[in-house]
Amino acid sequence: MGIIINLEKKIKENWRKGISLGQEKSLLSLSNIPEFTLEVPKDKKNGDYATNIAMLLSKIEKKNPRELAIILVELYKEVDDTNNIEKIEIAGPGFINMYLSDKYLGEIVSEVLIQKNDYGHNKLLSDEKINLEFVSANPTGLLHMGNARGAAIGDTLANVLKVLGAEVTKEYYINDAGNQIENFGKSLDVRFREALGEKDIEFPENGYHGADILETVKGYIKKNGDGLIRVSEEERVAELIKYSLSEKLDHIKTYLGKFGLVYDVWYRESTIHNSGAIKETMDTLEAKGLLYENEGAVWLKTTSMGEDKDEVMIRNNGLPTYFAADIAYHKNKYDRGFNKLINIWGADHHGHVARMKRAMEAIGYSAEGLEVILMQLVRLYKNGEVLRMSKRTGTYVTLEELLDEVGKDAARYFFVMRNPDSHLDFDMDLAKSESADNPVYYIQYAYARISSILRNLDKPVEEFLDGKEPMYTLVIEKDLALKIGELEKVLIDAGIRREPYRIATYALELATLFHQFYSSCRVLNEEEEVKKNRLKLIVATKYTLENILGILGVSAPERM
RNA sequence: GUGCUAGUAGCUCAGCUGGAUAGAGCAACGGACUUCUAAUCCGUAGGUCGGGGGUUCGAAUCCCUUCUGGCACACCA
Numbered sequence: 001m002g003i004i005i006n007l008e009k010k011i012k013e014n015w016r017k018g019i020s021l022g023q024e025k026s027l028l029s030l031s032n033i034p035e036f037t038l039e040v041p042k043d044k045k046n047g048d049y050a051t052n053i054a055m056l057l058s059k060i061e062k063k064n065p066r067e068l069a070i071i072l073v074e075l076y077k078e079v080d081d082t083n084n085i086e087k088i089e090i091a092g093p094g095f096i097n098m099y100l101s102d103k104y105l106g107e108i109v110s111e112v113l114i115q116k117n118d119y120g121h122n123k124l125l126s127d128e129k130i131n132l133e134f135v136s137a138n139p140t141g142l143l144h145m146g147n148a149r150g151a152a153i154g155d156t157l158a159n160v161l162k163v164l165g166a167e168v169t170k171e172y173y174i175n176d177a178g179n180q181i182e183n184f185g186k187s188l189d190v191r192f193r194e195a196l197g198e199k200d201i202e203f204p205e206n207g208y209h210g211a212d213i214l215e216t217v218k219g220y221i222k223k224n225g226d227g228l229i230r231v232s233e234e235e236r237v238a239e240l241i242k243y244s245l246s247e248k249l250d251h252i253k254t255y256l257g258k259f260g261l262v263y264d265v266w267y268r269e270s271t272i273h274n275s276g277a278i279k280e281t282m283d284t285l286e287a288k289g290l291l292y293e294n295e296g297a298v299w300l301k302t303t304s305m306g307e308d309k310d311e312v313m314i315r316n317n318g319l320p321t322y323f324a325a326d327i328a329y330h331k332n333k334y335d336r337g338f339n340k341l342i343n344i345w346g347a348d349h350h351g352h353v354a355r356m357k358r359a360m361e362a363i364g365y366s367a368e369g370l371e372v373i374l375m376q377l378v379r380l381y382k383n384g385e386v387l388r389m390s391k392r393t394g395t396y397v398t399l400e401e402l403l404d405e406v407g408k409d410a411a412r413y414f415f416v417m418r419n420p421d422s423h424l425d426f427d428m429d430l431a432k433s434e435s436a437d438n439p440v441y442y443i444q445y446a447y448a449r450i451s452s453i454l455r456n457l458d459k460p461v462e463e464f465l466d467g468k469e470p471m472y473t474l475v476i477e478k479d480l481a482l483k484i485g486e487l488e489k490v491l492i493d494a495g496i497r498r499e500p501y502r503i504a505t506y507a508l509e510l511a512t513l514f515h516q517f518y519s520s521c522r523v524l525n526e527e528e529e530v531k532k533n534r535l536k537l538i539v540a541t542k543y544t545l546e547n548i549l550g551i552l553g554v555s556a557p558e559r560m
Numbered sequence: 561g562u563g564c565u566a567g568u569a570g571c572u573c574a575g576c577u578g579g580a581u582a583g584a585g586c587a588a589c590g591g592a593c594u595u596c597u598a599a600u601c602c603g604u605a606g607g608u609c610g611g612g613g614g615u616u617c618g619a620a621u622c623c624c625u626u627c628u629g630g631c632a633c634a635c636c637a
Contacts, residue, residue: 043580052579055617065617092580094615138637180637206636297635308562308633313609315635322637350564351632376565376630418573421565423630425572439585444600453596493576505574506582519592560599 003111004485005492008049010037010082011098015053018075027071030060044475047089047097048482054094065094070098077445105478106533108485112540113465120487123243124129125166125495131333132158135256136173139248140184141210143255143399145378145426146346150398152553153375154344155261156500159551164495169338171265173329176245178322183207185237188244192217192236196226216244227431255399260408260553269325275379277328278320278502282313284363300324305358316402323352331350334365336411342498344373345421373498375420388558406438409554411438416552417504439508443545446511446518446559450542453523470533476520480537484544507548514541 015036022028025208036053054069061068069090086101112119134154137147158168175181175493187207191214192201194201203209220228220243228236247264256263282298285291290301296316300323313324333341345352353374357367402411417439418424454461472478486506494502523534549556 037579039576039579041580042575042583046580050579055579058617095580175637178637183636295635299635312635319635321635326637347565347631349632349637352637353564374565379630408617422573423566441599442585445597449597449600451597456596489576501574502576505584512584515600516602518596519598522596524596560597 003108004043004071004489007082007084007104008038008489011049012036014076014080014082015072017079018072019053019057021079022071022075026387027075028046028057030057030063035061041095043095044479046091046095047087048100049098050095051098054090054096058094066090069094069096079127084172100480100482101309102471102473103469105481105485106471109536109540110467110469112484112543113536116543117547118551119543120491121163121165122488123165124492125161125164128161128166128340129338130161130166130168130340130342131171131331131336131338132161132168132342132344133167133171133173136175138175138180139252139253140180140208141248142212143252144376145397145402148259148399148402148411149376149378149415149420149424150344150346151256151259152412153373153420153500156416156552157342157344157373157495157498159553160491160495160500160503163491163547163551166340168497169264170262171267171333171510172263174249174266174268176268177270178319181241184244185241188213188240189233189237190219192220192228192240195221196229196272202305213244216247219247220244255403258403258408259399260412264369267329272325272328272332273320280326281328281331281363282320282324285313288362290362300359300362302355302358305362307355307358311355311408323355323359326352326356330356330360330370331363331365334369339366339369340520341370343371344375347374347376350374353471371498373420376423378424378426398440399465408505409444410438410440412553413443413504414438416500419499419501432547439504440554441560442515443507443511443549444554445560446514447542447545447549447556448558448560449518450514450538450545453538454542454560457525457535461535464532464535465539466532468532470536472533472537474521476513476517477534478539480510480517480541483510483513487544487547503548503551507552510541510544510548514538514545 010522015038016033019028019030019033021399023030034053034056036051036056038049038051038459041047041050054065054072057063057072058065058068073088073090073096084101084104085098087099089097089099091097115121132154135143135147135150137143143151155172158170161168183204183206186204190201190203190207195217196213217240220240224243228239231239253263282291285300290304291301292315294300297312298314300313301310311323312321314320349372353372356372357370360370361367390480406414414426415424457464472481490502490506494500517537521534523538525531526534546556
């Protein structure tokens with residue numbers, strides 16, 4: 001594992017060794033080696049790697065950084081035993097630029113050909129048992145664009161974390177209890193009676209206006225008849241809720257499935273309510289003296305934990321709040337053995353984050369183990385106007401419609417492409433009319449082109465992939481090989497920072513380099529040695545693309 | 561009002577936790593298919609990194625201040 005990672009570690013280590021040697025030889029006077037950077041310069045002219053170490057040391061050594069750099073480079077050359085660095089230059093204010101050897105780039109490609117579809121995998125996070133909860137949309141309606149964004153980000157993140165060796169459980173929290181369900185039930189009841197001809201029924205104030213629930217009750221009547229009209233309202237509402245939630249959940253599962261997403265656990269909020277978990281949590285808080293009663297409700301002293309105000313746990317009607325249930329739910333996750341809880345929430349929940357962390361501390365669980373990725377909401381444009389998405393008013397574009405119009409691959413890529421922090425403007429008209437401009441096709445096209453070359457070979461490709469190390473001489477070949485080598489670094493970055501968009505960006509960069517290579521280099525009909533070398537390069541590219549597209553949940557078509 | 565978050569090319573966004581001349585993609589303009597797929601490639605143009613201070617060899621990046629969006633501040637979830 002870790003071609004580039006190991007190289008970078010080695011280079012940094014060698015600089016430290018060199019400095020130590022300088023200390024021994026009394027060329028340098030410092031006692032501690034400062035934290036220096038090893039970075040990939042933006043401009044290729046400045047080498048494959050650059051370090052700022054001479055500039056950092058110049059302060060300590062009280063010497064001109066360029067003079068110091070000369071000494072450091074000599075020391076480095078003395079300790080370097082790898083042969084991976086071909087040339088070292090001193091530039092600008094005192095940067096030390098390093099150039100990788102051609103031989104090394106060939107090694108990268110050979111390594112990928114050995115690891116194949118495991119290339120990029122490692123064991124970095126093998127100690128982590130992660131519960132990743134996302135989407136968790138209320139089952140009172142259909143999935144909308146915001147949910148779709150969460151689905152794409154969450155699933156991709158789960159895939160990356162698994163590649164890094166973590167054990168990941170994808171979880172969907174079903175809000176099947178509480179006030180909103182009551183409202184939902186009342187709305188269903190009204191629609192049910194209306195469907196059977198009753199007129200002028202008052203619609204509940206916070207009811208659900210979506211047209212879909214009308215369909216639901218009609219479906220119920222078709223299937224089960226109108227017998228419910230004759231039972232008590234309570235019984236009728238309960239039955240309608242049960243029927244409806246089950247129908248909605250099936251629908252949600254179906255469409256998430258079509259989106260390429262399969263959950264490991266579907267966890268019901270009602271389980272938390274019915275299992276005594278909330279009471280247990282309240283007892284813990286009570287024992288710590290963090291609860292008090294006021295105006296008939298039970299409050300949590302969140303002010304003593306640094307929050308602005310206290311929060312209600314148990315309402316004066318005796319029912320627990322969402323917050324109370326959520327504390328119990330997160331406690332439950334820890335109790336199930338997870339050491340990391342990652343939630344993906346809409347940005348409108350950000351006020352909830354700090355409170356939850358404090359609450360975890362209060363019941364004696366880790367606040368640090370709870371991470372929340374906040375996602376800005378999706379703003380939807382249609383006919384040049386912003387559509388306000390709301391379940392209650394029933395104006396939203398569903399995941400179903402999205403899949404029909406742009407397809408799974410484009411939709412998934414589009415949602416993952418951007419940092420969750422930024423608002424996502426989704427123009428439906430653009431998505432429909434210009435879906436071919438979507439970057440995902442660009443990436444897939446690179447894959448299809450490679451497949452096409454391999455199809456045109458006269459012999460099986462394996463016969464060209466001997467163990468001999470390839471050597472690349474053209475800039476574009478080297479760039480492509482180096483980019484392939486970056487994969488593992490990108491995956492680690494994306495996983496550790498919980499930023500899956502980095503993978504989407506990388507995929508695009510890799511595809512760009514491939515297309516450039518494709519238009520300036522031929523593979524078939526080249527002299528035998530060149531042909532072999534290039535075949536190795538494109539097969540390594542193919543594996544890399546397959547791996548990334550797999551993580552993104554985007555298909556890799558052989559033909560387009 | 562308080563808190564969170566953002567402000568970079570006409571548009572949508574990167575910028576790797578302080579580095580060298582701030583980068584892509586769309587859109588605009590000009591080129592490239594008798595050769596492995598033109599869903600591609602090459603080139604041109606486009607910038608006071610919201611404004612103002614500060615920290616230092618060096619700032620889009622860190623600190624302060626200010627302006628402008630978005631969101632949150634329920635006995636809703």
